[in-house]
Amino acid sequence: MMPVSSATQEDLIRKKELFEQQDGHSHWPMALQPFIKAFLEPMRNGKPDPLNTWKPRQAPQLSERAYKLTGIPYIKSSA
DSSP states (O other): OOOGGGSOHHHHHHHHHHHHTTOOOOSOTTSOOOOOHHHHOOEETTEEOTTOOSSOSSOOOOOHHHHHHHTGGGOOOOO
């Protein structure tokens, strides 16, 4: 983890989109690296697992601190 000040507003907006889509990404705020699913594809009997949805079974329940760690509260509103 690094300070949110090292991320651009564009990085934070993209991270918010990935969070809302429940897609993974790196923990580096200034070097956004979405997971490349092709490299992480779960296999079953040598084939992509048909039961894999790439989503958690339950939506995340974040504490206030965890929510701040997403970077979402630091996105400046465009007034």
